Amino acid sequence: MDGERQxxxxxxxxxxxxxVAEVESGRLDLPLPGTGRTRRRWEALSALARRDLSLARLCEGHTDxxxxxxxxxxxxxxxxxxxGVWAAQxxxxxxxxxxxxxxxxxxxxKRYCSGARVCTHALVTAETADGPRLxxxxxxxxxxxxxxxxxxxATGMAASDTLDVRFDEVLGVPAEPVGPVDGYVRRPGFHQGGAGVAACWYGGARGVAETLLAAAAERDVGPHALAHLGAVDVALRTARAALEEAADEIDADPHDLKxxxxxxxxxxxxxVEAVATDVMGRVGRALGAGPLGHDAAHGRRVADLTVYLRQHHAERDLAALGALVAEQGAGW
Incomplete structure (x- = not known):
């Protein structure tokens, strides 16, 4: 990516x-989740996100x-x-x-339709008399x-072209049902796809961290910046290990029988959301405003990752996890 584009x-x-090039080249013909190569799938998504988060958002939607x-x-x-997958509610x-x-x-x-002007097709959730359907x-x-x-x-994720899409209120738009009522959220792959988004967040966090890594390799950034770099290293390695473990668990139980x-x-x-947030904060504290103000690619990556991470629903998701742990027990 050209860091000077404005x-x-x-x-x-x-x-x-x-x-378009990623699709037409076949590089997005990734292994399906749970087929024994989920690590490979997530590594490809992470690499795209490290390159550019808006590109990764489009590619992740297509592969999903x-x-x-x-x-x-x-x-x-x-x-x-x-x-694209246009399923926001x-x-x-x-x-x-x-x-x-x-x-x-x-x-x-329909709101939050990523790739609104570049996708040729989309999977869209809509309300029917019997309930939501894809x-x-x-x-x-x-x-x-x-x-x-x-x-x-907004500036963040602007290149993902995430627009509202209007379906004609009088004539409507022809649509083909995919799966039964509530089938989109009830299938095992719903949670597998959601976990895969974390691979994109991880890739974006790596991209942000590499600005600090490059600065430390080029000059004396001082002990405080090096301490931040050490903490970033620990955080990213933790996130990578968690992604690898989750991918292996999905491959071992693709139908989520457990x-x-x-x-x-x-x-x-x-x-991964916590790691990515920590990485952005530490890189900012280590290097100050310089990269945000003078490195267009870094500033854009931080803006994009800030928005992308809000697919995580913060305390609402943590409360849902806490409820599951209280019900099912902890595996600590």
Whole structure:
């Protein structure tokens, strides 16, 4: 990545081109979770995030969609197609799905749709009369589907093109159901995919830490900065070990027969979120404002990681984990 780019639209365009290249090259044909090579899958996502977090967000969504389609028996992705998973459920009006002659149609607005202008297809959650359900849609703008320009004014993760998408309120957008009602969240892969996001956070944290590592290799940064570097090393190695352990556990129980998937995902995401937050704080304290003000790539990475980490729901997720530990017992 060119650390000197300043124009947001130019930067987003470059990230989109790199995403297209990753798909078309076959580099995103990653092992599915639980097939014996989950470590390999997460290593690839981590490497993408270390390179650029917006690119990793697009690639992670595509690979997650491919895994979901395989798990729920959805349509085979067309060659060269680029997929997103648009499944956020923020407060406010929900996207609605209605059965009509010959199929289903979606109506309303979906928020937080990463890759809104570069994905060719998407898996979208919508409300039906029987409950929430997952649908596959063509995401090419037009034919009733329109990304809402300006609906992500933030700097962080700007190149992931995470916009609101409006589905025609009158005619709707044709959609193909994937799996049963509540099938998206009830499948074992839901927690496996959630755990995989932590691999992206870890990769982003590595990228931030490398600014401190490079500075320490080039000059005398002083004992306090070296202490921060030592703490960063311990934290990142801890996160990597946790990712490897979780990947091996998923491969050993791909169908989650032990009912450990939710607790594993919550535990892993909480740990990696804490590590990434600590790394950003320590690098900032060690190096001051210099890299944030004068290193465009570093400043962008910090802004992106700050936003990306908010996929972790903080105390709400910790409370959910605590409830599971209280119910099932601890494995300390």
């Amino acid at each position: 124009d947001g639209a130019t930067w987003r365009g470059e990230i989109e081109r790199e995403f 969609a491919v895994a979901i389609l395989a798990e729920l028996g959805g349509p085979a992705p067309p060659t060269g197609s680029r997929w 923020p407060p406010g009006p929900a996207l609605l799905a209605r059965p009509e002659a010959g199929g289903w149609r979606l109506f309303g607005t 649908f596959a849609v063509s995401a090419v703008p037009g034919a009733g589907l329109r990304p809402v320009d300006g609906s992500w004014p 009912n450990a998937g939710r607790a594993r995902s919550l535990r892993l995401k909480a740990l």
